[in-house]
Amino acid sequence: MTEQTIYEFIGGRDKLAELAEAHYRRCTTDPELSKVFGTTPRPQHAAHLADWLTEVFGGPEVYTEKHGGHQALLRHHAGKHIPEEARAAFVTAFIAAADEVGVSDDPHLRKRLVAYLEWGTAIAKDVSNVDDPEVLVSDQPVPKWGWRDEESPA
Template structure:
């Protein structure tokens, strides 16, 4: 993409920017009566893990896969949460607000980031209906998201 860094991770400002985004977002989530019950087991480490996940998704270092179990671990963390569509939509509203406060004022960048969140929250909602411990099979490698959306075939952004 002309005029943009190669990856979304670079464009947002790296893992530090994603830590700020995650912290801002979860501050509002934990205060939200609709979403707070989903995060009853929330710990400060969650914010860091989300930042590391997003950095990897957006083309940065592969720390989530290397250190935290990758795509399988992320999906398993959502089992049993029974996320409703109403909760998913509220999550998107709060993330939209956090993105507007924390990420660079770049319309394409923000749109691509929010497209990832829309895609990912639908998967989280669907997986959350399964019971804790359910065999998810092999979900494949951690997805990557770039300037044109989902990147396939293991290609780096």
């Protein structure tokens, strides 16, 4: 039997869209995160996040097809100058959103989610200090995050 992807285990695109909505709401209302995200919601942001998470966790390659893949995501973070406090708050808000929408509290899943979030937010924080998005060039595909450490790009 083939092991389920994290995407499948979480509940697929619908559950990730619900998670992205709950998380993004926190990003625009949390005092630390709103410094980066603002307080006026951008409807497309949660949908883009859901597309990203879908692809990262082993679902269809929708972020690449719709939004330009890994390089596009890197460039979206350019010039944001994300402080460490916001990076950490992003992780906390994501886990709270997962609890809110009923993502499984399976310990291994939660460990892998936190590992991905720590890894991904560190990259976002680093590239956010680059002011010119054009210098952020990547021919790498969207990273795929699996159940085992050796499957992940970290």
